[in-house]
Amino acid sequence: MLPRQEWLDEARKLDWELSYVRPEDAFPAVQSGRPWLEHGAWKHWDEPFRTTFGEYVGNQSAKDEAVFAVREALGRLRDYRRLDPVWLNALKLHGATLPLAEFAAVVGNLRAARFGRDSAWRLTATFGALDEFRHTQIPLVLLHELVKLDPQFDWVHRFYHSNNWVAIAARHLFDELLLASDAIEFAIATNFVFETGFTNLQFVGLSALAREVGDKCFERMVASIQTDEARHAQIGRQVLEVVVREDPGYAQHLVDKWFWRSWLVFAIVTGFSMDYFTPLEARRASFKEFMREWVVDQFGRSLADLGLSKPWYWDTFIESLDWYHHMVYASAYTYRSTVWFDFVVPSPEDRAWLRAKYPRSWPDLDPVWERIVERWRAADVGNDFAVHGTAIVAFCDLCQLVLCGGTPKRNTATSLERAGRRYIFCSEPCRRIFEQEPERYASHECLVERVLAGRAPANLIALVQRYFGLTQEDWGKDIARGNYAWLHRQAR
């Protein structure tokens, strides 16, 4: 039998001269992406893992066995009942937003497995597609058990099939990123920006926190998934190197666009989990500190290595590390019945920690929590709607998230008129992304437009129940029903 090194490249590099069709017909730009280049530009495409199919199957099988062994030992209901109930909301948020997005990533990888311009790229993307099936099925299986513990875990599967406002925003992002992108844009946006830049943060960072919290099952699950991500993320850099060489302006455009779009979703999914849903005693670093290490430093170095600049809005991004996820968390707390997980009011100790970690922003954010605490002191325990917003919330016409850009003193929302229609955006980067490809985004209706057009109810309870699909049993609540010991309620 031939040793591995003697047959590997024969198996991976199976490109040949096409004689029955033209290359541009076999690999049309609409699917393969631009710049459209002769195969010669791609023929040196390679990636460091150089995995064979046999190795892939063996490795994945062993990893699955390890995850399920941990589940058998430590992933039962009794184990989750021992965890801090606030932490479980990080699992609900992660579980609803990511596993079925990974399922959509199967499609993106399969497009690259057919239309990627080099056979080694296509082979690695095939493994990537198989990875993404795994990243969907493992969390669905592990978290399904928890439906018996808490009906909100049903949203792990239900979320993307709903018109919940977070689901509208997540679909707007992931449909474009994973389903509508050609092979080149998918490689740069998903494999490079999203997976190299951000999933490290979610999977490595949250895995470390899960260990501190004592959630061994989640820790092993996300650590196992991350080993796959680290492999197929390599596609991105190899594709980007070619695009930087041939069309650096387009490469920079894709990095700029997808870094901002990815940042907004990770600020919420990871930012909430790290700074609010991780018990104080288990926190080792703030979300901002994780971002500084895993994204700002490491991703910044990757861009420099490739000869790319930092995105044009870099100063805005750095500034938003102090603000954005805190602005969204406080806002969402006061609209918690519109989502499928519970919220916690930061305790005095939490607020002291946040003030120490965010000295620039917390003095302007703390009054909001002081106001919420005052409202709870005046309300009966369990009367969530006494400390809840009722006004219609405004949404960005690009990211579809709430208008939480900037600071409490200066909201960065900005508007645009185009073809007789008015649009509003949470930030300049969202507005610029829209303006660069208006035909891609202009027809999408944000939730406010659906309400104003009568296609969604304006009344909050009707909106939550009839449009978002939540019920009193599973909509988000204050986790203590306002009965925090540190509130020092007077007996009434």
Add this chain to the structure above:
Amino acid sequence: MIPVYAFAAGDTLGLVILLDEDQTMVSVAERLQASASVRVAPRPGLIVLHEGRPVDPYATVASLGVRPLDRIDLVEGDGR
């Protein structure tokens, strides 16, 4: 009723509020403060901006020509 985007000083998000044509800006400020009151305590002395410009507190929505989806801000100080 005219829907406008509205931002209250000290708040963490933008809202949509519905205005009557004969409402004064004083009344608009009260409406916005009430809408944001779960997060921001209402307080006097704030200034209303329409599309970024300070407006007469006794001007009405109609007299200012407020259009659907215009921007209203409630800010501290002199509004600049």
